[in-house]
Amino acid sequence: MIPLSHYLIISAALFSIGVYAVLSKRNAIMILVGIEFMLNAAILNFVAFSKHDKFAASGQVFALFAIVLAAAAVAVSLAIILNVYKYYKTIDPTQIDKLRD
Amino acid sequence: MDTFTPETISLLALLAALMPLLSFGGILLVPGERNRGSFFSILNICTSLVLSVIVFIHVWQQSTVHQQIEWFTVGDWKFKAGILLNNLSALMLVLISLVATLVHIYSTKYMEGDPYIFRYWAYLGLFCFSMLGLVIADNLLLIYMFWELVGFSSYLLIGFWFTRDAAVQANKKAFIMNRLGDLGFLTGIMIIFAQFQTLDIALLFKDGGFVSHSLVQNGYWIFSSNQMPQMWLTFAGLAFFFGATAKSAQFPLHTWLPDAMEGPTSVSSLIHAATMVAAGVFLLARITPIFNSTVLTVIAIIGAFTAFMSATIALAQNDIKRILAFSTISQLGFMMLAIGVGAYASAIFHLVTHAFFKCLLFLAAGAVIHEMHHLKEKKALDFDHQDIRTMGGLRKFMPLTFITMVLASLALVGLPFTSGYLSKDAILIQAFEWADTKSIWAKLVPYSALFTSWLTAFYISRLIFKVFFGELKLNKAFTQQFSLHEAPGAMKYVLVTLAIFCLFPIFSSNPFHYEHAWIIEGLPVISGIARVNIFHTIIPITVNLAACFLIFIAYKWYAVAVKAPDFTNTPLFRFAENQWYFDTLYKNLFVDKVVALAKATFRFDKVVIDGIVNLMGDVGVLFAAISHWFDRKIVDGLVNGAGSLSKSIGNFARHFQTGRLQHYLVTMLLVVLTFFIIKYFSLAI
Amino acid sequence: MGIEQLVFYVFAVIVLASALLVVANKNLVRSIFLFFITLFSMAGLFVFALADFVAITQIVIYVGGVLVLMIFAFLLSNKHILDNPDNLKTGVIGLHHLPGILVAFLFFIVIVWSVSLAKVEQLEWIQHSGDNTLKPSDNTIHNIGINLMTRYLLPFEVVSVFLMMALIGAAHLARKERKP
Numbered sequence: 001m002i003p004l005s006h007y008l009i010i011s012a013a014l015f016s017i018g019v020y021a022v023l024s025k026r027n028a029i030m031i032l033v034g035i036e037f038m039l040n041a042a043i044l045n046f047v048a049f050s051k052h053d054k055f056a057a058s059g060q061v062f063a064l065f066a067i068v069l070a071a072a073a074v075a076v077s078l079a080i081i082l083n084v085y086k087y088y089k090t091i092d093p094t095q096i097d098k099l100r101d
Numbered sequence: 102m103d104t105f106t107p108e109t110i111s112l113l114a115l116l117a118a119l120m121p122l123l124s125f126g127g128i129l130l131v132p133g134e135r136n137r138g139s140f141f142s143i144l145n146i147c148t149s150l151v152l153s154v155i156v157f158i159h160v161w162q163q164s165t166v167h168q169q170i171e172w173f174t175v176g177d178w179k180f181k182a183g184i185l186l187n188n189l190s191a192l193m194l195v196l197i198s199l200v201a202t203l204v205h206i207y208s209t210k211y212m213e214g215d216p217y218i219f220r221y222w223a224y225l226g227l228f229c230f231s232m233l234g235l236v237i238a239d240n241l242l243l244i245y246m247f248w249e250l251v252g253f254s255s256y257l258l259i260g261f262w263f264t265r266d267a268a269v270q271a272n273k274k275a276f277i278m279n280r281l282g283d284l285g286f287l288t289g290i291m292i293i294f295a296q297f298q299t300l301d302i303a304l305l306f307k308d309g310g311f312v313s314h315s316l317v318q319n320g321y322w323i324f325s326s327n328q329m330p331q332m333w334l335t336f337a338g339l340a341f342f343f344g345a346t347a348k349s350a351q352f353p354l355h356t357w358l359p360d361a362m363e364g365p366t367s368v369s370s371l372i373h374a375a376t377m378v379a380a381g382v383f384l385l386a387r388i389t390p391i392f393n394s395t396v397l398t399v400i401a402i403i404g405a406f407t408a409f410m411s412a413t414i415a416l417a418q419n420d421i422k423r424i425l426a427f428s429t430i431s432q433l434g435f436m437m438l439a440i441g442v443g444a445y446a447s448a449i450f451h452l453v454t455h456a457f458f459k460c461l462l463f464l465a466a467g468a469v470i471h472e473m474h475h476l477k478e479k480k481a482l483d484f485d486h487q488d489i490r491t492m493g494g495l496r497k498f499m500p501l502t503f504i505t506m507v508l509a510s511l512a513l514v515g516l517p518f519t520s521g522y523l524s525k526d527a528i529l530i531q532a533f534e535w536a537d538t539k540s541i542w543a544k545l546v547p548y549s550a551l552f553t554s555w556l557t558a559f560y561i562s563r564l565i566f567k568v569f570f571g572e573l574k575l576n577k578a579f580t581q582q583f584s585l586h587e588a589p590g591a592m593k594y595v596l597v598t599l600a601i602f603c604l605f606p607i608f609s610s611n612p613f614h615y616e617h618a619w620i621i622e623g624l625p626v627i628s629g630i631a632r633v634n635i636f637h638t639i640i641p642i643t644v645n646l647a648a649c650f651l652i653f654i655a656y657k658w659y660a661v662a663v664k665a666p667d668f669t670n671t672p673l674f675r676f677a678e679n680q681w682y683f684d685t686l687y688k689n690l691f692v693d694k695v696v697a698l699a700k701a702t703f704r705f706d707k708v709v710i711d712g713i714v715n716l717m718g719d720v721g722v723l724f725a726a727i728s729h730w731f732d733r734k735i736v737d738g739l740v741n742g743a744g745s746l747s748k749s750i751g752n753f754a755r756h757f758q759t760g761r762l763q764h765y766l767v768t769m770l771l772v773v774l775t776f777f778i779i780k781y782f783s784l785a786i
Numbered sequence: 787m788g789i790e791q792l793v794f795y796v797f798a799v800i801v802l803a804s805a806l807l808v809v810a811n812k813n814l815v816r817s818i819f820l821f822f823i824t825l826f827s828m829a830g831l832f833v834f835a836l837a838d839f840v841a842i843t844q845i846v847i848y849v850g851g852v853l854v855l856m857i858f859a860f861l862l863s864n865k866h867i868l869d870n871p872d873n874l875k876t877g878v879i880g881l882h883h884l885p886g887i888l889v890a891f892l893f894f895i896v897i898v899w900s901v902s903l904a905k906v907e908q909l910e911w912i913q914h915s916g917d918n919t920l921k922p923s924d925n926t927i928h929n930i931g932i933n934l935m936t937r938y939l940l941p942f943e944v945v946s947v948f949l950m951m952a953l954i955g956a957a958h959l960a961r962k963e964r965k966p
Contacts, residue, residue: 002834018805060929065945068949
């Protein structure tokens with residue numbers, strides 16, 4: 001079977017890619033995508049560990065919850081992004097700097 | 102009398118001295134009109150006179166009064182001050198207060214109209230106080246103090262009309278020369294103190310006092326446990342004599358007296374004829390035991406020389422007061438001569454008679470000058486009112502003045518029946534006696550004195566004949582007929598009073614024999630005064646005959662309008678007229694050098710000292726500039742730098758607050774990573 | 787290496803490649819469609835971890851819900867949203883990308899290192915799991931269902947409340963402002 005560490009490495013890579021997307025994308029929706037990547041990486045981690053947990057199936061249950069919550073998060077985030085766009089007329093996070101010094 | 106205990110007598114004497122001081126203080130410190138003070142001063146000086154007479158009555162030929170109080174203490178040595186009243190002091194007290202009173206009365210008329218007369222009365226009071234104090238002081242230090250005060254009052258009075266440049270120069274000259282002499286006096290005091298540890302006159306100079314107990318042995322001057330080389334004794338005597346030279350206008354410090362005639366004539370009569378100049382003689386008479394034979398010889402020689410010199414100068418002067426001034430110097434020389442030959446009593450006797458007739462001469466001359474000055478102002482003419490060449494024939498206008506002046510001149514010449522005859526004879530005869538006991542060169546002294554008295558006769562007759570006889574020269578000069586009037590009342594009475602004192606009865610019952618004069622009897626005599634020699638009869642006769650002859654010649658030359666031989670261009674005449682060129686000599690030797698020194702020090706002070714001070718100032722300014730720069734650049738720089746540092750740090754840190762989400766996230770994640778690495782991987786790294 | 791592992795690695799490669807393409811792409815629409823592929827491949831990976839129900843749920847919710855929502859969101863709203871400012875920049879890797887790359891790289895390094903240090907295969911509970919290990923023939927749905935209703939009831943209910951909140955919130959946030 002596939003060793004556990006492989007899953008973990010893949011999830012690490014995916015997480016890093018998500019971090020990159022969050023930190024250097026000029027579009028708010030891309031940032032959202034980045035967040036999704038990170039969440040997905042975490043879910044993969046959960047699932048990988050739950051192979052050794054048949055009775056409680058905690059990993060898989062949590063993975064389900066995570067997916068649901070990610071969906072909710074996306075929904076709300078999109079609503080926020082729409083509002084931000086209404087105010088700033090752009091969704092470039094570099095333009096949204098009203099909270100600066 | 103029991104009421105006149107020694108304490109009372111000394112108190113009276115002290116009061117007599119203090120009364121004129123009261124007039125000095127009262128007039129100057131109490132403000133009032135500008136012509137105030139005459140009544141007050143006269144009142145004070147009369148009180149002084151009365152007190153002095155009382156003191157005289159109780160002290161003359163009776164026991165000496167000596168009262169002392171403690172004055173100050175130096176270390177464990179107590180210094181006492183007090184009053185010493187013996188024959189000499191009492192006599193001087195009466196003389197001074199009498200002459201001063203007469204001069205005060207005279208001055209009321211003479212100085213009338215002067216705008217600042219209150220100063221005159223005040224200074225006169227100060228002078229009388231210092232002179233009276235000088236004669237009653239009992240130790241050398243007190244005498245020195247009054248000596249200085251007398252010199253200072255003389256300065257004030259000579260320069261009374263200080264708006265005249267000549268008066269200011271004269272009073273400066275008088276004061277400076279007096280100060281020179283005071284150096285001598287002070288040196289003498291110091292030597293005496295070093296040797297005897299006391300300055301008390303009674304202790305030192307009485308019969309059997311310290312000085313008489315000190316002896317000279319093996320070249321040392323020894324007194325109890327102190328000894329010093331013998332030359333100090335001579336030096337002390339010479340030092341005291343030097344002080345007396347300045348005060349009594351002897352050679353070489355005589356040049357101030359002619360210039361002192363710039364003061365009012367009444368002042369000249371009181372100070373520079375009768376009293377102050379006599380202070381030198383008085384001092385020498387007080388301290389006679391200190392002089393050894395060398396010093397006495399020096400005194401005699403200088404006295405004789407001065408007498409001769411000033412008599413020759415008087416021959417060639419034209420100003421009334423100058424002739425009288427040189428006459429004073431000459432007579433003082435006689436007094437010094439008397440002291441030098443040991444005839445102290447004669448010196449004091451001559452001092453007293455001289456005071457009266459010289460004062461009278463000056464006051465009468467003052468009357469003449471006063472009238473000539475009035476004429477000058479009334480007619481608005483331009484001539485020197487003191488020059489005898491402008492006068493003449495004044496006996497018609499001022500008969501009383503004429504008579505009194507003639508009496509005084511006769512006394513000066515020393516003709517019989519006058520008081521001057523007695524005193525002058527005493528000196529001459531005793532001089533010859535003294536010369537007998539010395540070497541052949543000593544004869545020079547009395548013979549020169551003899552010659553001088555003939556010169557005296559000539560110059561004073563010249564004065565009298567030129568002023569009072571003949572025609573008024575002014576008439577010829579201005580081709581008008583002028584007339585003067587007699588002196589006013591107050592002046593007249595004073596002149597008459599003084600004239601009485603010029604005659605012999607006041608002084609002796611016998612007009613020809615000086616030994617019977619009561620003054621001589623009262624004063625200590627060193628050598629016998631009995632007439633030993635045939636000289637004692639020949640000399641007076643010779644002197645008087647020659648004097649009469651000279652008076653006759655003067656009459657022919659000056660009174661009768663015969664052309665007098667004109668000496669004005671001969672070198673001797675010019676030598677005499679320029680006062681033997683002493684003034685020029687002193688000016689070139691001393692005055693110019695001192696003035697140059699003063700100028701040099703002034704320049705030094707200005708350039709160097711001021712330069713240094715200014716340099717200090719500049720250095721201070723430089724320091725100020727440096728610290729200003731320092732404060733501005735460095736201190737302010739530090740402060741501003743701190744401010745700008747915070748500003749730049751702030752500006753730098755501000756760049757982190759971009760407001761951009763992704764930047765914040767980067768920072769946050771980096772921090773988390775760093776924390777993670779440090780916490781969990783520090784061992785591995 | 788069996789066929790199973792090979793397929794696994796193919797899926798892994800597809801995940802990572804599409805993820806990289808997602809972030810490297812300048813076009814937003816293309817990125818989202820590539821994201822679509824990534825999610826599918828993730829489902830495949832879940833299957834290999836013997837979590838089949840999770841895989842299905844992933845496809846249904848993530849792809850069919852989240853992704854579609856995203857697409858609808860920008861397609862049905864203003865066109866300017868599609869303007870990618872990245873278009874103006876030159877080069878794939880510009881200077882402003884650098885902090886992102888750096889942090890991502892560091893994260894990768896740190897996580898991989900900690901994984902290697904942790905030696906996850908030698909964990910106690912994994913080694914002694916024996917009976918607890920899933921076998922391919924197991925019925926996971928059954929297990930999940932029972933666990934969800936018994937052991938994880940509270941989180942289940944909370945999540946439902948949370949979903950309701952999210953629903954209300956999103957609806958409120960995105961409402962159209964009534965013009966006065």
